[in-house]
Structures are given as structure tokens and as C-alpha cells.
Amino acid sequence: MRPLRFVALGDSLTEGVGDPVGGLWRGWAALLARGLAPVDAGVEFTNLALSGAQSRDVLERQTPEALALRPDVVSVVIGVNDTLRCTFDIHSVAERLDTVYAAFRARDTLVMTACLPDPGSMLGLPGALARPLARRQRAVNTVVHALSQRHGALHLHAAEEEWLTDRAMWSADRLHPGERGHRQLALRFHALLAARGIATGAAPAAEPEFAAPTRSASLWWLATAGTGWVARRCTDLLPQLLTLAASEVRHRARGTSSRLDLSAAHAVSAALAALSVAEQPDAA
Template identity: 75%
Template sequence: MRPLRFVALGDSLTEGVGDPVGDGWRGWAALLADGIAEGPGETRELGERVGSVEPGELVESSGSVEFTNLAVSGSQTRDVLERQLPAGLALRPDVVSVVIGVNDTLRCTFDIQAVAARLDTVYSAFTEQGAVLLTACLPDPGAMLGLPGALARPLARRQRAVNAVVHALSERHGAVHLHAAEGAWLTDRALWSADRLHPGERGHRQLAVRFHALLTERGLATGAAPSPEPEFPVPTTSASLWWLATAGTGWVARRCTDLLPQLLTLAVDEMRHRARGTSARLDLRAAAAVSAALTALAVAEQRPDAA
């Protein structure tokens, strides 16, 4: 009997940024794999490149779970649809996580209708294969970075829109959905890395523990829950600052280069509406865009040629 297959798709959060192990990243998905099922471990080699995994590299296996992480830092929903989805489907996972969307909000090409259509395609492709789907709504990056209000509010509006779409589609596809966009864990600095965008080891463990609890409630996890306590010492302040000044700053810059001009325009528009007392219109406009995106998907599903 083959081991249970768990495949993770997404961006830097799922890749494990903030939870360093050796020369690479581990992250919440790898931690969760330890507790999905019990049994003797196995490993296998890939005969071709899959995502960030090179030919001949060993796919991790913990207990009776075969875990493959296809997540790549900087990925948007388009990358998951076009690159990670085919590789994930080829692995025929029993459990698949799709946690994505923050990078879309950081780009000038942000389009909630396109985001919704891509996520719906990815979710349905895996559920039609019979995989258990894991999803999550995510924190607002502007708030996590501590941006000024006029800059943070447009990003918050975008992230709320993505979360609303993820929540609705997760319910439609029967996903195991984690509400990670709010709660005390967001303000606990001990859970976050120096860049304030990625969890540290303790934060990644918190995500793994919460996902495990949801799976256990549904009778889908039979292994022991991941430990919430860190395995490694917390990075020193100097080490964290050095990472932020080198790799961390570069990470943020690469994600926001094409956003900055538009973000400044959005900030000016935000301040103008606040001065006029019409800020509610921006929220209504965003809500209407989400509703239109979900309605378009529902209409498409009802068409005779949709299948």
C-alpha cells in the first residue's frame, strides 16, 4: 500500500520562508506532514523536475506520508495555475494545500475576477481527483508591514477581497479552510520573522497545529499533532536585522517594484475620499467586484458547455 501523498502549492509562506533548516526552508506544510498519518516512512526519487524539486532529489516522507512541496517564493495565482497545478495533478495527491494570494495584491495587475477564476480552476481540478483540499485566508500585508494608513488601506481592501473569494470557493469545494487572517497570533511578535511578512518557526508551527486540528476534527489526520514549541533557538536580533537588510529587503523590493506607482495613486485616491467623507464608496466598490467575480463563476458553471 502506497503512502498517503500530501502536495503543497503556494508562495513563500508554504515554501517555508521564516523557518530555516540547514541551507533551506521547512515551513508549516512540512511540519503538518509529520502528523497527517502514522506508519513507517518512505522516500522516492523524482524522474523529472517538479516545481522547485530537481530530478533525483528525495521527496520528504514522514510516517506514512509522502510530502512534496511545489511552492515557490513570489508566486501568484497565475503561477499556481500554470506551473504548479500540472505538477501537482501528476502526483495525484490524497491531500493538497493551496495557500496563495498575497503576492497578487502586491502587483499593479491585481484583478479579483482573474484571481477568483484561477483559484476556482485549481480547487476544482484537485477535488475532482478526489483530493482533500486545504486552504487559508491570510493577513493583510500592509498592516503586517506597519505601512501608513493611506498606503495600508488599499492593500487591506485587496486582501479582504482575496480572502472573501477564498472563503466562498473553499465552501463551494468542501475545503478544509483555516481562518488565519485575524486573531491574536497576528500581533504576537514572537510568532513572526524579522520581515514582518512571514512567520518564524513558532508561527509556522502555529499554522501546522491549527491545520492539524481541523483535519483531526474531520477524521482526516491520524498522526500526532505537530509540537507548537520551536526546535531551534530564535534568531538573534543582529542575525534577523542582517537577513532583513540583505535578503529580506530584496524580497520585498522584488514583489513591490511595479506596485509602488499604483499604490501611491491609490493612496491619493484614499485620502481624497477620506477628506470628502466618501471612503465607504471604496469598500462598496471592492465588495461589488468580489460579488461580480463569484457571480461570473456561478454563471459559467451553469452553462451547458461548462463541463
């Protein structure tokens, strides 16, 4: 009997940023893989996640590679980088994710998904800058949740839990979990998989294996790699984000902020409705 095959797709969160081990990133997916089967049974784990990836990258690059590996379990945790781009379009995100989930379910692969916190609140941005990003992330989370139900995916609610406010869970950049946070994600996914009888190995330990980075080390990371990460995204997003923030201020002054929320909710509903229609071409 061959070992269970687990393939992880996504961006820097799944790549393991924030959990360095031996000069490489480890992360929640690698921690989870160890507990999917007893030690003597083994697990074949492949991490295809890449920092900066968007839903398009998962669809066009990562999914074909993953399908070729014939996984039993696949994790698809993506969407935050989509919200940080001026090209953000919830219709496109929904179409891509629906295609990805369907491709794996057609192979009887168990799909794992998660909803995530919005980057604006994690970074502590001012309200006018944070609200547009929060609205976008809520839209992505709503789509992921709906499509997870449609495709029978195992879904982890990780967007509105107490762990988000525990500073010890997060790395210096405040966007990626530290080792403790990655372990929490691994533990929660393991519990869901164990409830389905899929994870039969020992659950990951909750306590960190390594000491947390010192404050000076964290500041050095922010001043080097962290600054580059922010700069690359601000070059693309900042002009539009300022426009969105100006719109937030205008609507708030007029007392019409609810219109922005209603517009975003309508876009999500329309995106999901379009997918439902597309799945029934012969309905007429």
C-alpha cells in the first residue's frame, strides 16, 4: 500500500514564511504532513506554494503540477495576494477557485481550504486604508466558504478567531504566522482531518521547537527582506488603494458607507450565481 500523498498549494503562508528552519521555510503544511499517518506508514509531501502567488498562479502553474502527483489530499489556501493587487476581481477569483477545486474533486482528492484575516487589520492600517482591504478579503472568504461547501472541501475558519490577536502567534511582519502560529494552523487542520479518519498520526505539538526571533533579528528582517516584500506590493496596489481610501472618506462623510459594503456583497453574489449558471448549460 502506497503512502498517503499530500500536496500543498498557495502563497507565502503555505510556503512557510515566518517559520524558518535550517535556512529554509517549513510552515504549517510541513508540520501537518508529519501527523497525517503513523511514522511507520510515511507520507509523501510536496509543497508547491510560492511567495506572492495569486489564484491565477494556483490555477495555471501549481494545479497541473499537483494533479500529476496524484495526491490523496491537497490544500488550496490562496487569495490574500489577489486582494493586494490593482487587478482584483472577485468574479475572476471565484472562477479560478471553482476550476481548481473541481479538478481535484474529479480525481477524488480531498481538498482543504481556509478563510483568512485581511491584511489591513493585521498591519494595523488606518481605517480608510484598512476597510477596502477588509472588504476584499471578506469577499474572497465568502467565495472560498461557498465553493468549499459546493465541492465538499474540508474548510478551516481561520479569519475571526482569538489566535489573530495573540501577538505571540505572528512573525515580525505581522502578516505571516511565526512558528507558534504555523503550529496552530497545523493543529486545527489535523483535528479536522482526524475527525474524518484521514489524519491517523500524532497531532503536531503546539509549543514551538525553536526560540522566537529576538527583537533585533525581527527588525533586521523587516529592514531587509520585509521592506522588499512591502515595496513590491505597494508599487502595484498603492495608487489604487489611495483611490479606494478617498472613496471611503467621501462615503463616510456622506453617511453612505453601507453602499460600498452592499456593492461588494452584490459582486460576490453575482460571481457565485454566474458559476451556478455555468455549471448547468443544458438547463434550458
